Amino acid sequence: MAAGKILYAQSGGVxxxxxxxxxxxxxxxxxxxxxxxxxxxxxxxxLREELIDTTKEAKANIAGLKHTPGGAFGSCRxxxxxxEQNRAEYERLIEVFKAHDIRxxxxxxxxxxxxxxxKVSKIGQALGYEVNCIGVPKTIDNDLVVTDNCPGFGSxxxxxxxAVREASLDVASMADTSTKVFIIEVMxxxxxxxxAAAGLAGNKAGDxxxxxxxxxxxxxxxxxxxxxxxxxxxxGYCTVVVSEGVKGADGKFLAESAETGARxxxxxxxxxxxxxxxxxxxKEKLGYKYHWALPDYLQRSARHIAAKVDxxxxxxxxxxxxxxxxxxxxxxMPVIVRTSDEPYKWKIEAAPLDKIANHExxxxxxxxxxxxxxxxxxxxRYLAPLILGEAPPPYGDDGLPLYVTLKNTAVPKKxxxxxxxx
Amino acid sequence: MAAGKILYAQSGGVxxxxxxxxxxxxxxxxxxxxxxxxxxxxxxxxLREELIDTTKEAKANIAGLKHTPGGAFGSCRxxxxxxEQNRAEYERLIEVFKAHDIRxxxxxxxxxxxxxxxKVSKIGQALGYEVNCIGVPKTIDNDLVVTDNCPGFGSxxxxxxxAVREASLDVASMADTSTKVFIIEVMxxxxxxxxAAAGLAGNKAGDxxxxxxxxxxxxxxxxxxxxxxxxxxxxGYCTVVVSEGVKGADGKFLAESAETGARxxxxxxxxxxxxxxxxxxxKEKLGYKYHWALPDYLQRSARHIAAKVDxxxxxxxxxxxxxxxxxxxxxxMPVIVRTSDEPYKWKIEAAPLDKIANHExxxxxxxxxxxxxxxxxxxxRYLAPLILGEAPPPYGDDGLPLYVTLKNTAVPKKxxxxxxxx
Numbered sequence: 001m002a003a004g005k006i007l008y009a010q011s012g013g014v015x016x017x018x019x020x021x022x023x024x025x026x027x028x029x030x031x032x033x034x035x036x037x038x039x040x041x042x043x044x045x046x047l048r049e050e051l052i053d054t055t056k057e058a059k060a061n062i063a064g065l066k067h068t069p070g071g072a073f074g075s076c077r078x079x080x081x082x083x084e085q086n087r088a089e090y091e092r093l094i095e096v097f098k099a100h101d102i103r104x105x106x107x108x109x110x111x112x113x114x115x116x117x118x119k120v121s122k123i124g125q126a127l128g129y130e131v132n133c134i135g136v137p138k139t140i141d142n143d144l145v146v147t148d149n150c151p152g153f154g155s156x157x158x159x160x161x162x163a164v165r166e167a168s169l170d171v172a173s174m175a176d177t178s179t180k181v182f183i184i185e186v187m188x189x190x191x192x193x194x195x196a197a198a199g200l201a202g203n204k205a206g207d208x209x210x211x212x213x214x215x216x217x218x219x220x221x222x223x224x225x226x227x228x229x230x231x232x233x234x235x236g237y238c239t240v241v242v243s244e245g246v247k248g249a250d251g252k253f254l255a256e257s258a259e260t261g262a263r264x265x266x267x268x269x270x271x272x273x274x275x276x277x278x279x280x281x282x283k284e285k286l287g288y289k290y291h292w293a294l295p296d297y298l299q300r301s302a303r304h305i306a307a308k309v310d311x312x313x314x315x316x317x318x319x320x321x322x323x324x325x326x327x328x329x330x331x332x333m334p335v336i337v338r339t340s341d342e343p344y345k346w347k348i349e350a351a352p353l354d355k356i357a358n359h360e361x362x363x364x365x366x367x368x369x370x371x372x373x374x375x376x377x378x379x380x381r382y383l384a385p386l387i388l389g390e391a392p393p394p395y396g397d398d399g400l401p402l403y404v405t406l407k408n409t410a411v412p413k414k415x416x417x418x419x420x421x422x
Numbered sequence: 423m424a425a426g427k428i429l430y431a432q433s434g435g436v437x438x439x440x441x442x443x444x445x446x447x448x449x450x451x452x453x454x455x456x457x458x459x460x461x462x463x464x465x466x467x468x469l470r471e472e473l474i475d476t477t478k479e480a481k482a483n484i485a486g487l488k489h490t491p492g493g494a495f496g497s498c499r500x501x502x503x504x505x506e507q508n509r510a511e512y513e514r515l516i517e518v519f520k521a522h523d524i525r526x527x528x529x530x531x532x533x534x535x536x537x538x539x540x541k542v543s544k545i546g547q548a549l550g551y552e553v554n555c556i557g558v559p560k561t562i563d564n565d566l567v568v569t570d571n572c573p574g575f576g577s578x579x580x581x582x583x584x585a586v587r588e589a590s591l592d593v594a595s596m597a598d599t600s601t602k603v604f605i606i607e608v609m610x611x612x613x614x615x616x617x618a619a620a621g622l623a624g625n626k627a628g629d630x631x632x633x634x635x636x637x638x639x640x641x642x643x644x645x646x647x648x649x650x651x652x653x654x655x656x657x658g659y660c661t662v663v664v665s666e667g668v669k670g671a672d673g674k675f676l677a678e679s680a681e682t683g684a685r686x687x688x689x690x691x692x693x694x695x696x697x698x699x700x701x702x703x704x705k706e707k708l709g710y711k712y713h714w715a716l717p718d719y720l721q722r723s724a725r726h727i728a729a730k731v732d733x734x735x736x737x738x739x740x741x742x743x744x745x746x747x748x749x750x751x752x753x754x755m756p757v758i759v760r761t762s763d764e765p766y767k768w769k770i771e772a773a774p775l776d777k778i779a780n781h782e783x784x785x786x787x788x789x790x791x792x793x794x795x796x797x798x799x800x801x802x803r804y805l806a807p808l809i810l811g812e813a814p815p816p817y818g819d820d821g822l823p824l825y826v827t828l829k830n831t832a833v834p835k836k837x838x839x840x841x842x843x844x
Contacts, residue, residue, distance in 0.1 A: 074598060165822060200820070294714075296716075298585050298606075388821040399580055
């Protein structure tokens with residue numbers, strides 16, 4: 001690797017453990033004597049030359065990132081256009097790298113980020129500026145290919161399984177006279193990984209969740225209602241997990257659907273998500289009393305209940321990213337390779353970004369039960385290790401987790417202002 | 423106390439720690455050699471003579487109740503009518519008590535339950551059947567009078583403060599390009615205790631939550647929007663906590679309001695709660711990108727993050743209830759008395775049910791800041807001790823909490839069938 005600095009940027013939706021990756025990057029770089037700059041608010045900070053000097057942070061605060069949710073340097077939703085469409089932005093990145101002697105670019109995100117890191121590597125070569133670009137995996141949606149799983153997912157999976165188990169104990173104890181159908185909506189967009197993980201809450205017949213609605217399946221109201229009714233009659237209550245990405249036969253998200261969708265006073269659709277739409281359907285057709293929950297950001301920021309293995313993997317990909325760059329690797333991603341299901345064993349390997357960028361890993365068909373409402377033994381074998389272990393944050397005397405806030409000292413700018421495209 | 427058995431019944435909405443109270447009752451009674459029956463599904467089980475013999479449960483399972491959320495014997499929402507309106511039900515209770523030699527009735531609930539326990543005590547006396555009736559406090563809404571606080575509340579308070587802190591870290595890191603306004607809806611109905619507890623998440627100016635909407639105040643859309651805008655402009659984002667019980671100037675819950683209320687395709691109001699209504703308002707009037715969360719039952723069943731002090735108090739009121747009955751006390755409730763704010767000290771005392779039944783404790787005016795959007799130092803002094811300490815449940819090898827399920831062995835019936843009034 002050429003000498004110089006590392007630039008680390010967080011991208012897209014943050015997670016309970018993305019800062020653990022940042023800790024892996026910074027601590028490993030410090031050990032090697034390499035300074036790390038971080039981009040403020042992700043790639044936008046790199047384009048705007050808004051850089052943070054992490055060498056100014058105390059050791060304890062960097063260590064504290066291992067147990068602090070959110071994105072410590074800020075993240076953003078901003079996808080660079082293609083090289084042909086907006087070459088200026090790629091060239092600007094190289095200009096910023098040159099100005100600050102950045103020789104390693106670590107981009108911590110999902111598919112899009114892998115693609116960007118790949119392109120930046122290419123434009124660097126084209127412009128004769130040597131920069132090692134490493135994509136560092138992060139996405140709660142677990143939809144990256146090649147890697148066995150994605151840091152961030154395991155903790156949401158654990159949160160969701162625990163939430164389903166706990167809330168179902170509540171519902172079960174009240175079902176005689178109160179709520180009979182409980183619906184919880186989970187994230188994951190087009191992939192049902194998080195919804196599937198909810199299935200880990202149950203071990204035997206009759207255990208919640210009783211119905212999982214995957215985005216991979218078209219929603220069938222009649223089959224759904226029949227299963228709700230059968231479950232209430234048999235078990236006494238019914239816990240439903242619905243992925244936010246579930247669509248109806250019309251190809252629209254449940255909440256958008258003209259037939260079932262909720263609308264606010266201004267006529268906006270998609271106000272309430274899928275859960276309230278299902279709740280209304282249950283009430284209308286079956287008359288059961290319902291409750292529904294939509295944990296939203298709570299599920300992906302719940303560092304207090306993160307999976308230990310997820311924290312470890314998040315840290316490991318950050319550490320390996322620095323080592324790969326130091327060893328001269330370019331346009332690769334440290335991916336998680338599973339070497340054994342039980343006992344669960346894993347290692348990190350380098351995989352080319354070309355194979356990862358812009359692909360999406362959907363759930364295999366054989367992970368969903370035949371009726372489409374549950375998970376199979378194969379799914380369980382894959383998912384179970386990912387929620388293992390507890391790694392609670394330290395708590396203060398006030399009963400609240402001690403999350404760190406960095407100083408985020410700005411690096412003085414050297415270049416002219418640049419306004420990123422919208 | 424007359425010899426005989428204890429009947430223990432859970433009432434109303436369950437909590438993360440109501441089973442800890444059950445453990446306190448059963449373990450204390452076992453020490454004294456008193457058998458405990460539990461009513462299946464609360465007072466309905468007592469009326470239907472559906473009783474559970476807790477002496478059949480293993481010691482480890484009873485101990486496990488200390489860390490298991492929900493209601494282990496089932497609870498119900500069923501309020502006995504007045505003695506005049508339905509004397510038959512009170513007489514039925516005494517008949518069931520007589521048949522099974524029940525000489526102590528422990529009713530674990532809120533205001534209504536205190537009232538019922540009080541009335542059962544009176545009808546017992548009128549019918550010449552000696553039974554010691556003790557109301558045992560439980561309500562996440564924290565709205566019982568006399569007692570300093572209610573078991574169940576502290577854990578929801580802790581959950582809510584942590585959720586606000588964690589989700590706000592997420593929002594803060596994405597606000598540059600994504601969500602600027604995050605709204606979380608909390609329980610509590612007519613009392614703003616849970617909403618107020620969210621205020622513990624922040625310690626200094628600018629910390630989230632930035633706006634708390636209490637049910638004690640009439641919702642003022644203009645003032646709310648102005649504060650949202652000012653916060654986004656100053657802090658970069660805005661976290662809003664809204665109590666489910668907030669009402670507009672028309673006296674209706676936000677979600678019911680004709681002006682702002684969400685309606686589903688069937689025209690039903692109150693589908694989505696207050697949070698999505700506020701979100702729509704923010705989008706319509708200010709154009710900010712928003713997200714909202716509605717944890718619903720997750721907040722009151724989250725035993726994994728219960729406050730240690732809450733678990734201890736829940737256990738203590740169960741223990742004291744048995745001791746009071748054993749000492750011959752009748753028509754009382756073990757209440758929590760605070761003897762010191764800092765360090766926090768408390769004890770349990772007996773208070774007459776007459777003083778507690780059917781009263782509701784609202785938040786004092788001086789707990790809300792002048793602008794109505796935050797909490798005061800007085801509120802902080804009261805709330806802070808209630809979320810102290812962590813008491814995580816044991817976890818299994820599968821990464822999930824080990825919650826116990828009781829056998830709940832039925833006691834053979836001795837009486838004719840009785841159908842409770844609807």
